[in-house]
Amino acid sequence: MTAFLLDMDGVLYHGKKVLQGALEFVEQVSQHQYLFVTNNPTRSPAQVADRLSRMGFSDVYAEQVLTSADAAALWLRQQKPGFRYFAIGAKALHETLAKAGTEDPQQADFVVVGEGPGLDYEKLTLGINLVLSRKARLVATNPDSSVDSWCKGEAQVLPGGGALVAPFEVATGQKAVVIGKPHRFLYEMATERLGVSPGDCIMVGDRPDTDVAGAAAMGMKTALVRTGRFLPGSSWPKGIARADWDVETLIELQAAFKVAGIFR
Numbered sequence: 082m083t084a085f086l087l088d089m090d091g092v093l094y095h096g097k098k099v100l101q102g103a104l105e106f107v108e109q110v111s112q113h114q115y116l117f118v119t120n121n122p123t124r125s126p127a128q129v130a131d132r133l134s135r136m137g138f139s140d141v142y143a144e145q146v147l148t149s150a151d152a153a154a155l156w157l158r159q160q161k162p163g164f165r166y167f168a169i170g171a172k173a174l175h176e177t178l179a180k181a182g183t184e185d186p187q188q189a190d191f192v193v194v195g196e197g198p199g200l201d202y203e204k205l206t207l208g209i210n211l212v213l214s215r216k217a218r219l220v221a222t223n224p225d226s227s228v229d230s231w232c233k234g235e236a237q238v239l240p241g242g243g244a245l246v247a248p249f250e251v252a253t254g255q256k257a258v259v260i261g262k263p264h265r266f267l268y269e270m271a272t273e274r275l276g277v278s279p280g281d282c283i284m285v286g287d288r289p290d291t292d293v294a295g296a297a298a299m300g301m302k303t304a305l306v307r308t309g310r311f312l313p314g315s316s317w318p319k320g321i322a323r324a325d326w327d328v329e330t331l332i333e334l335q336a337a338f339k340v341a342g343i344f345r
């Protein structure tokens with residue numbers, strides 16, 4: 082049976098607005114194994130589930146949400162059980178890592194950079210020196226250069242995980258291990274949690290360069306909806322494999338999945 086990985090922003094909602102057909106689509110998906118997957122490491126799974134519930138999605142639980150912060154914690158534990166870390170980012174990242182490892186800015190095995198507030202001159206200095214003198218590995222929860230946000234009703238762009246880890250990479254000359262899409266680790270943690278193989282998964286996303294490219298490289302099937310950053314009429318980016326389904330909305334995708342016998 083097909084399992085689903087669902088991106089959220091640009092697929093299920095845009096800002097505070099639930100996108101057309103999203104509630105019905107998730108209801109169909111919930112007959113299958115599925116996870117909501119997000120590169121955003123600033124909200125905990127419980128916060129994401131709560132937000133989805135308030136938007137009208139029914140029966141959403143924290144266990145069905147995998148963030149890049151969760152995937153980072155799982156990956157770090159696989160690398161080194163009982164790992165020590167120094168983390169920079171929002172509260173949710175610190176809380177997630179604390180469940181899997183031990184915060185130890187003096188003897189960290191990993192310097193983990195997420196998104197949100199926290200980066201300053203002192204933390205940058207400490208992180209750089211952990212990488213250079215303690216051979217700590219630099220890890221980024223996600224590679225996004227920027228993220229869209231709202232502040233008091235105004236659209237705003239915030240620095241993404243890729244922007245925040247960049248000063249560490251420049252100063253140390255080392256490339257970070259990146260967990261989030263399009264890199265493989267978030268997808269691997271998702272399939273491991275569901276107990277399915279990538280070939281049985283369909284990734285539904287709104288970005289060819291991250292959602293689709295990363296999932297296709299894992300051997301997953303891919304579906305793109307053009308309700309997020311990639312709009313109807315945009316030509317497919319060169320060098321990225323076409324999505325198996327490329328549609329304008331989730332309403333169209335639901336119909337296509339019915340025709341294909343994936344949805345009842």
Ligand SMILES: [Mg+2]
Nearest residue numbers: 088090091287
């Ligand atoms: Mg998205």
